[in-house]
Each structure stands twice: as C-alpha cells, then as structure tokens.
Amino acid sequence: MDEYRIDSHKLIYHPQRVGDWARGVDVYPIYAELSPIGACNHRCTYCALDYMEYQPRSLETGALKERLTEMAGLGLKSVMYAGEGEPFLHKDITEIINHTKTSGIDVAITSNGVLFTGKIFTKTLPSITWIKISCNAATPRTYAAIHRTSEEDFDKTIKNIAGAVRFRNREKTGSTIGMQLILLPENAREAVELAHIAKDIGADYLVIKSYSQHLKSITRKYSEFKYGDYLHLEAELKEISGNGFNVVFRSNAMRKLEEDRRRYERCLALPFWTYVDAGGGVWGCSAFLNDKRFLYGNIYETSFEEIWNGPKRAAVTRLVAEELNTDACRVNCRMDEVNRYLWELKNPNPHVNFI
Numbered sequence: 001m002d003e004y005r006i007d008s009h010k011l012i013y014h015p016q017r018v019g020d021w022a023r024g025v026d027v028y029p030i031y032a033e034l035s036p037i038g039a040c041n042h043r044c045t046y047c048a049l050d051y052m053e054y055q056p057r058s059l060e061t062g063a064l065k066e067r068l069t070e071m072a073g074l075g076l077k078s079v080m081y082a083g084e085g086e087p088f089l090h091k092d093i094t095e096i097i098n099h100t101k102t103s104g105i106d107v108a109i110t111s112n113g114v115l116f117t118g119k120i121f122t123k124t125l126p127s128i129t130w131i132k133i134s135c136n137a138a139t140p141r142t143y144a145a146i147h148r149t150s151e152e153d154f155d156k157t158i159k160n161i162a163g164a165v166r167f168r169n170r171e172k173t174g175s176t177i178g179m180q181l182i183l184l185p186e187n188a189r190e191a192v193e194l195a196h197i198a199k200d201i202g203a204d205y206l207v208i209k210s211y212s213q214h215l216k217s218i219t220r221k222y223s224e225f226k227y228g229d230y231l232h233l234e235a236e237l238k239e240i241s242g243n244g245f246n247v248v249f250r251s252n253a254m255r256k257l258e259e260d261r262r263r264y265e266r267c268l269a270l271p272f273w274t275y276v277d278a279g280g281g282v283w284g285c286s287a288f289l290n291d292k293r294f295l296y297g298n299i300y301e302t303s304f305e306e307i308w309n310g311p312k313r314a315a316v317t318r319l320v321a322e323e324l325n326t327d328a329c330r331v332n333c334r335m336d337e338v339n340r341y342l343w344e345l346k347n348p349n350p351h352v353n354f355i
Contacts, residue, residue, distance in 0.1 A: 004205075032275070034276045078108065102127075131176075205248055
C-alpha cells in the first residue's frame with residue numbers, strides 16, 4: 001500500500017491554495033527542494049545532475065536560516081534537502097534541519113545515508129518528517145559498482161539505517177525512515193533481497209523507482225532502458241510487505257515512460273514549488289538548472305518575497321505558459337502527477353458533475 005502517495009501526488013490535500021490559484025491568485029509555494037551543498041561522496045552511474053559537476057559550494061547557514069524563516073511566513077510548508085550533492089556533507093546540516101522545523105516547515109531528506117551516523121540522527125530525527133535513503137543494491141559489490149564508491153559504504157549505510165530506526169523507536173520521534181532503489185539492469189536481480197534487508201532492519205518502506213533520463217545529464221547509459229520486462233517483480237515484492245513495512249513498486253511511473261505523449265500541454269505546477277541550488281539560485285524547475293531562462297533570483301541578493309514577486313519569475317511564468325513544449329521536458333519529472341491533476345482541473349471532461 002502506497003500510504004504516502006509516493007507514486008502519485010499530494011496537492012489534493014491543499015484545496016485552499018489550489019482554489020486560490022484556480023481563481024488567478026499568484027500563490028506562494030507549498031514545497032521547496034533545497035540543495036545545501038553541491039559536493040557528493042558518491043558518483044552514481046544514474047546521477048541526473050552529473051552535469052552540475054559536484055561543485056564544492058554550499059549554502060551559507062545564516063542566510064539560509066533567514067530565508068527559511070521568511071518562507072515559512074509566506075506559506076511554505078515543506079522542504080526536502082537533496083539536490084546536487086549529499087546533504088549531510090554540509091558542515092551545519094544539523095543546525096539547518098532543526099531551524100527549518102522550528103520555523104514551522106516540515107523537513108525531508110534524500111541521502112545516500114553513508115554519513116547519517118548516530119552523531120547526526122540523534123540530533124536531527126526529532127525534526128525530520130521523513131528520510132529516504134538511496135541504496136541501489138543488496139550486495140556490497142553491486143552497490144559499489146552502481147554508487148561508484150567503496151564496498152564498505154554498503155555496510156555503513158545499512159548500519160546507519162538500522163541505528164536510526166532503533167533511535168526513532170526508542171525516542172518515539174515519529175520520523176518515517178525509508179529506502180529507495182532505482183531499478184536498473186545491474187540490480188534488478190537484487191531487488192527482492194534488498195526488500196528483505198529493509199524489512200529486517202526496520203525501515204518503513206522500500207521504494208522501487210524507475211530511471212528517468214534528465215535532459216542535461218552527461219550519462220546516457222540507461223536512456224533506452226525499458227521496464228516492461230521487470231513489471232512482474234511487483235507481485236513478488238509486495239508479498240514481502242506486512243508488519244508495518246511496505247514495498248512501493250512505482251509501476252505507475254514505469255508505465256508512463258511508455259506513453260506516446262503527455263496528458264497535459266502546459267506545465268501548471270511551478271507556482272506550488274521551487275528549487276534552491278547550492279549557490280543560492282532560486283529556480284522554477286530543477287530539470288532546467290543552469291538554464292538562466294528559468295532562474296528567478298538568488299537568496300543572497302534579495303528576499304524570497306521579492307524574488308517570487310519579481311520580474312524574472314514573471315518572465316519564467318510567461319515562458320512556461322506561452323512557449324515551453326512539455327513534450328520536450330523530462331519524462332516523469334518531479335511535478336508530473338501534479339501537472340496531470342491541475343490540467344484536469346483546468347480542462348474538465350463533460351461528465352465531471354456526475355460525482
């Protein structure tokens with residue numbers, strides 16, 4: 001059971017913001033993805049943002065905290081720390097996470113988990129709504145080949161997750177601790193084994209996710225990979241679910257990769273989210289990082305309110321509404337399900353009153 005709607009979307013839980021948008025109000029975002037640091041300790045074979053070159057830049061803690069407080073006041077409800085690099089490489093990540101929560105913003109983390117040690121999770125889990133650890137194999141050898149790191153990192157990651165679960169359970173922090181595997185030819189035979197490992201160490205779920213080719217990625221290794229031959233894994237994996245553990249096999253996302261065209265003609269989701277890169281740049285869409293046409297501004301130069309209401313964002317809004325061809329966008333982008341929902345709201349079929 002996908003109780004967290006990982007293979008769908010959650011905009012349906014924000015009807016007031018959606019209603020304001022539908023009436024033409026320029027709403028502030030509900031969700032933001034922030035990249036605390038550009039550096040990463042892994043070089044995964046599937047990395048979408050390899051073209052960002054893992055720059056060793058990081059967000060300045062004081063400026064970020066100031067902007068987070070401001071964004072909370074404007075209606076931001078959640079932040080996911082992920083992005084170009086590994087979030088736990090930021091020297092002040094504990095302080096940043098706890099300040100985010102204190103500001104009234106829900107916190108999520110996407111990480112490879114190697115640095116999510118007891119020193120970190122004991123100080124941050126009370127502030128984290130959920131953390132998802134990327135673990136793309138069930139054996140050290142395959143893990144090292146895909147993550148392009150040492151085999152020892154596999155054992156470190158599993159140990160850290162197990163320790164975080166024990167701490168969460170003991171302290172009753174309420175944090176959801178999940179794992180994720182991007183299904184690839186190299187690891188498909190290990191998906192079931194990883195599900196058993198995840199369940200045994202007490203993770204709440206394991207997501208089995210499809211690869212999606214980023215428009216700008218250097219890697220093209222999996223650009224032609226098809227999931228039709230792997231959909232049979234869903235039934236076997238779901239048999240492992242139970243006793244508080246779920247396997248979320250994202251078959252919906254996998255099947256969408258085979259669609260001839262998108263279900264929407266324009267991107268409508270940008271008002272509801274934003275992306276902040278490790279250099280402080282505020283972007284309309286993470287699929288177009290480094291494309292200055294999609295840059296709203298920078299948190300070091302002005303307030304978020306001024307950025308959101310400024311001329312650069314207005315220009316991006318016009319570009320997306322009038323020129324951007326969504327057929328050229330990344331398939332299964334972060335806002336794909338949100339866009340499908342919003343497009344239906346804006347373009348209802350003739351039978352919608354027959355509820």
